[in-house]
Amino acid sequence: MTTMTTNWIDAAAHGDVPQDDVIGLAMAGRDIALYGVGGEVFATDNICTHGHARLCDGFLEGHEIECPLHQGKFDVRNGKPTCAPVTEPLRSYPVKIEGGRVWLALD
Amino acid sequence: MTAERPEVEAAALPHEGANVQPAHTIVIVGAGQAGGWAAQTLRSEGFAGQIVLIGDEAHSPHERPPLSKAVLSGAAAPESARLMKPEAFDALAVQWRPGVQVHRIDRAAKQVLLSDGTAQPYDKLILCTGGRARRLALQGADQVPLHTLRTIEDAQALAPALRPGRCVVVVGGGWIGLEVAATARQQGAEVVVVETQSRLCERTVPAEVSAYLLALHRAQGVRVLLGAGVRGFARAAGGADGADIRSEVLLADGSALACDTIVLGVGLVPNDELAREAGLACEGGVLVDAQCRTSDPHILAAGDVAVAPNPWAGRSLRLESWQNAQEQGMAAARSALGQAVDYQPLPWFWSDQYGMNLQIYGMPTPAHRVVQRGDPASGSFVLFYLAGDVVQAAVGANAARDLRFARRLIEQRKPVDAERLADLGTPMAKL
Numbered sequence: 001m002t003t004m005t006t007n008w009i010d011a012a013a014h015g016d017v018p019q020d021d022v023i024g025l026a027m028a029g030r031d032i033a034l035y036g037v038g039g040e041v042f043a044t045d046n047i048c049t050h051g052h053a054r055l056c057d058g059f060l061e062g063h064e065i066e067c068p069l070h071q072g073k074f075d076v077r078n079g080k081p082t083c084a085p086v087t088e089p090l091r092s093y094p095v096k097i098e099g100g101r102v103w104l105a106l107d
Numbered sequence: 108m109t110a111e112r113p114e115v116e117a118a119a120l121p122h123e124g125a126n127v128q129p130a131h132t133i134v135i136v137g138a139g140q141a142g143g144w145a146a147q148t149l150r151s152e153g154f155a156g157q158i159v160l161i162g163d164e165a166h167s168p169h170e171r172p173p174l175s176k177a178v179l180s181g182a183a184a185p186e187s188a189r190l191m192k193p194e195a196f197d198a199l200a201v202q203w204r205p206g207v208q209v210h211r212i213d214r215a216a217k218q219v220l221l222s223d224g225t226a227q228p229y230d231k232l233i234l235c236t237g238g239r240a241r242r243l244a245l246q247g248a249d250q251v252p253l254h255t256l257r258t259i260e261d262a263q264a265l266a267p268a269l270r271p272g273r274c275v276v277v278v279g280g281g282w283i284g285l286e287v288a289a290t291a292r293q294q295g296a297e298v299v300v301v302e303t304q305s306r307l308c309e310r311t312v313p314a315e316v317s318a319y320l321l322a323l324h325r326a327q328g329v330r331v332l333l334g335a336g337v338r339g340f341a342r343a344a345g346g347a348d349g350a351d352i353r354s355e356v357l358l359a360d361g362s363a364l365a366c367d368t369i370v371l372g373v374g375l376v377p378n379d380e381l382a383r384e385a386g387l388a389c390e391g392g393v394l395v396d397a398q399c400r401t402s403d404p405h406i407l408a409a410g411d412v413a414v415a416p417n418p419w420a421g422r423s424l425r426l427e428s429w430q431n432a433q434e435q436g437m438a439a440a441r442s443a444l445g446q447a448v449d450y451q452p453l454p455w456f457w458s459d460q461y462g463m464n465l466q467i468y469g470m471p472t473p474a475h476r477v478v479q480r481g482d483p484a485s486g487s488f489v490l491f492y493l494a495g496d497v498v499q500a501a502v503g504a505n506a507a508r509d510l511r512f513a514r515r516l517i518e519q520r521k522p523v524d525a526e527r528l529a530d531l532g533t534p535m536a537k538l
Contacts, residue, residue: 057507057508058508058511059508059511059512066511068507068508068511069507070429071511084144084433084434084437085170085190085433087191087195088192
């Protein structure tokens with residue numbers, strides 16, 4: 001097979017993703033965090049790679065999500081760690097907004 | 108500050124713009140959280156010289172908070188507390204000397220003398236020697252096993268004793284004592300906490316927080332004895348299942364508590380002997396400035412052992428916390444490289460007990476006005492400590508998100524309306 005089709009999954013209504021804030025949701029057996037920043041939506045795994053806290057309980061400032069447990073930070077656009085103690089990246093997911101819905105590619 | 112790990116190749120080339128001093132060898136004494144972060148930071152700041160990390164423990168740098176909780180209960184393996192995965196630690200290319208002690212600092216020759224008989228020269232020396240659990244030299248202390256909790260080995264030795272049908276007496280109602288009590292209780296043991304002061308965590312929190320902690324533990328079935336001095340220990344006949352030693356904790360009022368296991372949680376003794384013997388200024392720990400420098404310009408100190416000026420406290424003090432171990436370790440590394448460092452952290456501390464998360468920002472004092480947000484009986488609340496209209500400190504339980512906003516209020520020294528602060532209907536973000 002050489003053809004790749006993206007498997008988009010309906011995650012939420014666009015209007016349910018708060019502006020400059022984060023929500024958590026369970027989908028396809030995964031714990032996902034959705035971030036609303038400047039009209040855009042980003043998605044990452046919801047569990048911090050350091051202390052196993054849920055990032056949806058954290059603090060979003062610009063494109064940085066801060067873990068509520070140890071205040072490590074990640075860039076929500078790509079999951080990269082930006083502040084100690086986190087050193088391992090978060091998995092991030094492609095997002096598209098279509099028909100008023102937020103779609104994620106989890107594969 | 109960056110959390111990215113340099114590859115070994117990258118470490119050999121200073122990052123662009125990095126201020127790299129001509130120090131060739133930086134020796135870190137103590138491979139705990141502060142020492143581990145110092146080593147990581149030296150590399151991430153572009154230091155390409157030799158890093159020697161000397162630790163008397165057999166383990167690579169790790170965080171200690173899980174040792175009294177998930178590691179003690181068996182829910183997590185000790186490896187889960189590691190600062191770095193083995194491959195990331197290898198990539199730092201440090202000369203790690205586990206199980207080695209430093210016997211002496213020879214300041215004139217700028218070298219440390221090690222327990223294996225060798226001498227290790229340094230250009231800069233960073234002392235991250237931490238502390239050790241305080242023991243009590245009381246009558247009978249050599250007659251019964253007395254557990255403490257500081258190291259992975261301590262947690263492993265105590266863990267089997269925490270189970271149904273066993274009674275554990277915890278001497279000391281401070282943070283370690285309470286966390287051990289909570290873990291022991293969750294493992295099904297019968298637990299008694301004996302505290303000599305009239306309230307729990309008397310040294311670190313105001314009375315209303317002590318009252319909350321007392322109610323929490325009593326609701327979980329822990330027997331808490333306050334104002335109860337311990338005069339000694341004794342060996343008693345017969346264990347719970349016949350074979351084990353049974354112990355007694357002898358109280359000042361003449362009574363005795365029979366139990367299977369005794370845990371001492373009576374504070375930390377800073378490991379400042381090396382520094383004192385080397386003639387460095389010490390006062391209940393190694394004195395450092397906001398650049399993490401000791402009284403010798405080539406020697407720095409960080410973590411539990413360091414006594415640093417803190418503007419939030421209005422005095423110099425040791426901060427025995429996860430936050431300080433990490434951030435002062437990083438600051439000391441940057442200072443050793445000649446960077447401008449001004450380490451004056453807002454103290455931040457937390458404790459987890461029975462799934463309850465308590466956090467403290469700043470240094471609450473009795474002089475502050477207290478504003479309460481949320482009802483402690485509901486299980487989630489924040490207490491704000493104000494001077495005038497400015498929040499100086501905050502303590503809260505199960506309110507991590509509100510506390511994060513509290514931190515911002517404290518750091519910005521922004522005047523607030525106490526009525527809105529107390530109103531759960533007013534989001535913290537709007538204050």
